[in-house]
Amino acid sequence: MVRAHGPPDPMSRQAEFVFVCGSGGLAAFGVVLVNLAREEVRATPALAAFVVLAVAFGLLLVALRAWAPDATPLLVPTASILAAVGFVTIYRLDEDLAGLHSWWLLLSATMSAIWLYAVSEKGLGHRGGGWWPLLALAAGLVAIPSLGSGSDLIWVAWESGPALVLDPGEIVKLVTVALFATLLSERQAFFSAGGRYTASLNPARVTTVWPSLVLLGLVLVGVAIRDSGTSMIVLGMFCVMAYMATDRAAYLVGGLGAGILWLVAGPWLSGGIQTRITVWTDPWNQPEGPGNRLAEGLYGLGAGSLSGTGPGLGDPGLIPDSTTSLVFAAVGEELGLAGTVVVLAAYALMVVTGFGIALRARQVFHKLLAGGMSLLLGGPTALSVAGVVGLLPGTAMPIPFLSYGLSLTMAGFVILAVLARVSHEERV
Amino acid sequence: MNGPIRRVVLVLGIIFLVLVVDLTYWQAIAADRLRQNPRNPRVELTRSGQERGEILSADAVVLARSVPDPLDPGAFRREYLYGSVYAHVVGFSSAMFGDRGVEAAHATLLRSRRDLTTSGILNALLGEDLRPRSIQLTLNHELQATAARVLGDRRGSVVALDPATGQVLAMANSPTFNPNALVGTNAAVVWDALTESPDGPLVNRAVGGSLPELLTAEGAITLDEMDPRSALGIATRVAAAGQDGLMMRPYVTARVFDADSDQVSQTDPEPMTDTFGYEAALSLYGESRPLAVRGARDRPGEPAGNSGVAELDAGGSAAWFFGVWPAARPTIVVAVVVYPGGPGEIGPGRAAAASIGRAVLAAWIEVIPPAS
Numbered sequence: 111m112v113r114a115h116g117p118p119d120p121m122s123r124q125a126e127f128v129f130v131c132g133s134g135g136l137a138a139f140g141v142v143l144v145n146l147a148r149e150e151v152r153a154t155p156a157l158a159a160f161v162v163l164a165v166a167f168g169l170l171l172v173a174l175r176a177w178a179p180d181a182t183p184l185l186v187p188t189a190s191i192l193a194a195v196g197f198v199t200i201y202r203l204d205e206d207l208a209g210l211h212s213w214w215l216l217l218s219a220t221m222s223a224i225w226l227y228a229v230s231e232k233g234l235g236h237r238g239g240g241w242w243p244l245l246a247l248a249a250g251l252v253a254i255p256s257l258g259s260g261s262d263l264i265w266v267a268w269e270s271g272p273a274l275v276l277d278p279g280e281i282v283k284l285v286t287v288a289l290f291a292t293l294l295s296e297r298q299a300f301f302s303a304g305g306r307y308t309a310s311l312n313p314a315r316v317t318t319v320w321p322s323l324v325l326l327g328l329v330l331v332g333v334a335i336r337d338s339g340t341s342m343i344v345l346g347m348f349c350v351m352a353y354m355a356t357d358r359a360a361y362l363v364g365g366l367g368a369g370i371l372w373l374v375a376g377p378w379l380s381g382g383i384q385t386r387i388t389v390w391t392d393p394w395n396q397p398e399g400p401g402n403r404l405a406e407g408l409y410g411l412g413a414g415s416l417s418g419t420g421p422g423l424g425d426p427g428l429i430p431d432s433t434t435s436l437v438f439a440a441v442g443e444e445l446g447l448a449g450t451v452v453v454l455a456a457y458a459l460m461v462v463t464g465f466g467i468a469l470r471a472r473q474v475f476h477k478l479l480a481g482g483m484s485l486l487l488g489g490p491t492a493l494s495v496a497g498v499v500g501l502l503p504g505t506a507m508p509i510p511f512l513s514y515g516l517s518l519t520m521a522g523f524v525i526l527a528v529l530a531r532v533s534h535e536e537r538v
Numbered sequence: 539m540n541g542p543i544r545r546v547v548l549v550l551g552i553i554f555l556v557l558v559v560d561l562t563y564w565q566a567i568a569a570d571r572l573r574q575n576p577r578n579p580r581v582e583l584t585r586s587g588q589e590r591g592e593i594l595s596a597d598a599v600v601l602a603r604s605v606p607d608p609l610d611p612g613a614f615r616r617e618y619l620y621g622s623v624y625a626h627v628v629g630f631s632s633a634m635f636g637d638r639g640v641e642a643a644h645a646t647l648l649r650s651r652r653d654l655t656t657s658g659i660l661n662a663l664l665g666e667d668l669r670p671r672s673i674q675l676t677l678n679h680e681l682q683a684t685a686a687r688v689l690g691d692r693r694g695s696v697v698a699l700d701p702a703t704g705q706v707l708a709m710a711n712s713p714t715f716n717p718n719a720l721v722g723t724n725a726a727v728v729w730d731a732l733t734e735s736p737d738g739p740l741v742n743r744a745v746g747g748s749l750p751e752l753l754t755a756e757g758a759i760t761l762d763e764m765d766p767r768s769a770l771g772i773a774t775r776v777a778a779a780g781q782d783g784l785m786m787r788p789y790v791t792a793r794v795f796d797a798d799s800d801q802v803s804q805t806d807p808e809p810m811t812d813t814f815g816y817e818a819a820l821s822l823y824g825e826s827r828p829l830a831v832r833g834a835r836d837r838p839g840e841p842a843g844n845s846g847v848a849e850l851d852a853g854g855s856a857a858w859f860f861g862v863w864p865a866a867r868p869t870i871v872v873a874v875v876v877y878p879g880g881p882g883e884i885g886p887g888r889a890a891a892a893s894i895g896r897a898v899l900a901a902w903i904e905v906i907p908p909a910s
Binding site: 149350353354355356357394405406408409411412413414415416425428442446447450451454457458461462465468469474477481485488489492495496499500501 | 539540541542543544546547550551553554556557558560561562564565566568569570571572573575577578579580612
């Protein structure tokens with residue numbers, strides 16, 4: 111095997127640690143500023159912020175050094191900066207929530223380290239079999255809340271109320287991307303031909319493609335009943351990944367058509383979509399309050415202007431869902447255009463790095479996995495920001511690393527680990 | 539396979555650029571418009587906690603001031619030290635119900651301009667004084683307190699005017715309200731009770747009009763909209779009659795001070811032309827009879843006055859009174875209008891209006907040192 115790259119400079123791994131500690135320092139500095147704005151001087155929260163950020167991302171770096179030492183060093187520091195900005199924003203809005211979020215960061219880092227260890231023995235491999243239990247798990251996760259309380263989230267409640275909230279949508283997205291990569295790489299011919307004559311050529315193979323597509327469709331429908339946005343993202347992921355695998359523009363056209371159909375038919379599926387479209391067409395004459403998420407988010411962005419009000423000095427608490435779907439508007443209020451552009455640039459850097467891994471990868475499965483994961487990072491982020499600024503109706507949704515949430519944070523860390531592992535395997 | 543991946547990256551890059559352009563639009567170009575949108579909850583929030591300048595009487599008694607809010611560090615609470623006595627002139631500044639009176643008319647002066655808007659930051663960098671200004675009124679505290687006290691619960695208004703300048707020396711109404719209740723807790727309940735009351739306690743009746751039409755009027759300071767039946771209308775015309783027809787525009791704001799107590803500006807007396815009702819006022823002034831006012835006997839010049847009953851458009855009648863001192867060349871004109879009390883009451887006596895007016899004249903004679 112030809113070594114495309116030499117072993118990476120050991121200094122770069124140390125530089126990553128320095129960067130991650132710097133992000134911890136950034137979070138601590140932000141927490142200090144927030145407390146100063148409240149005319150409080152407290153050492154403990156700042157110290158805790160530093161420790162949480164440094165330990166969570168440090169843990170991921172240690173795992174990478176052990177099980178993916180040749181991975182690109184660009185991803186983790188960038189993600190840690192975003193997580194620091196997100197942590198300060200969450201802390202500023204709700205101190206208790208930031209305490210919970212600390213645990214989610216540490217738990218997610220641990221999960222991704224465990225995943226890195228699990229794949230370190232045999233490598234990522236390129237057989238689809240390993241993904242089936244995961245898809246079954248995702249389908250199960252979707253099914254349980256659908257049958258249950260009517261919420262699309264899974265709650266593990268303690269006496270004091272819901273503490274652990276899982277959003278199966280995030281897990282479904284991750285698993286389906288991996289599954290698409292497997293399907294598309296192993297059955298490239300089938301998808302390139304649009305499923306017409308491959309079937310007649312090799313019936314045995316078709317039996318593995320069609321059932322998986324049918325099962326996926328069932329999962330999509332299951333998700334759509336509760337959370338049609340997630341199922342649209344999954345469908346979009348499939349279309350773009352199929353386009354990447356086959357270079358057939360028909361997949362993109364089909365995806366766009368499905369999106370438009372969803373917007374048109376959406377109001378029949380759910381009243382919430384109708385409200386979002388009404389708000390989007392004329393946000394300024396809708397009733398004030400949490401329902402008018404677009405206007406309330408834009409007020410936050412406007413309050414921030416160029417340089418922001420400063421951490422702790424704005425009123426991002428007025429923005430509905432300011433720790434989750436509209437966290438970007440909360441960042442824009444206190445850090446201004448400077449902050450939002452830096453956040454977007456950080457995501458762009460991560461996405462470009464991820465696609466760079468896909469472009470340099472030699473195995474088709476690796477290409478599609480890295481491309482899919484990068485898309486999963488950049489696509490929903492772009493959709494979410496487009497929803498906040500009003501380019502799209504009501505697509506504002508939580509963003510990995512920036513928003514509060516266990517499932518979301520875990521998904522973000524897993525994406526990092528997958529991209530790192532692909533880049534490691536392709537460099538060795 | 540790299541071809542389609544590159545194209546996907548390119549499209550994502552274009553989308554991110556579009557997002558940056560759109561963000562720049564909202565956060566740089568449209569930011570001021572968003573900040574000033576009255577439906578933006580931040581507009582009221584920043585206003586309610588801001589420090590405002592003091593409002594003082596002519597004899598430098600503090601009538602309204604901002605004090606640090608004990609419940610919210612860094613924020614201020616508005617305090618009206620004499621409550622209902624100055625309710626219609628000073629008015630109030632409420633985050634929920636808007637501004638009234640001097641608080642509304644001079645809101646831009648009274649408000650701190652230290653904020654985070656681009657112009658606020660630029661002005662701060664250029665060294666401009668952004669602290670709130672203070673406003674000194676023309677009202678005399680002794681006179682105002684007396685007017686409010688003697689009017690008591692009787693429905694009506696009292697106005698005292700300096701005929702030479704048009705300065706309003708006192709202006710009181712009844713029923714009235716306590717502006718402190720509109721900036722405190724439970725303000726919404728108080729506001730509902732005030733706006734729904736048939737007596738219209740929020741109305742500055744001294745300036746003009748009958749009750750229901752004026753419920754929404756912002757009144758007190760836009761003195762141009764005068765009704766000749768109102769106390770101020772009577773006082774202005776009688777004052778002109780006492781000065782051979784020279785009518786002065788009535789005003790309540792004397793001076794503006796900056797935070798270092800240096801005078802920024804002052805209001806200059808200004809003649810006005812309004813012939814409506816002047817002939818009637820002149821003949822009533824000519825028919826004035828000497829008044830018995832406490833303390834007037836020891837001073838040169840004697841007080842005089844007249845009274846009567848006027849029919850109201852809305853039905854019923856109102857008693858009016860005016861008194862001047864000294865009769866030959868008045869330095870003060872007091873006008874009183876008393877409205878019918880309740881249903882079934884035919885009309886209050888002219889004696890009640892006259893006794894209110896005499897008490898205000900007596901207070902003024904006591905305030906003015908004998909040398910002048």
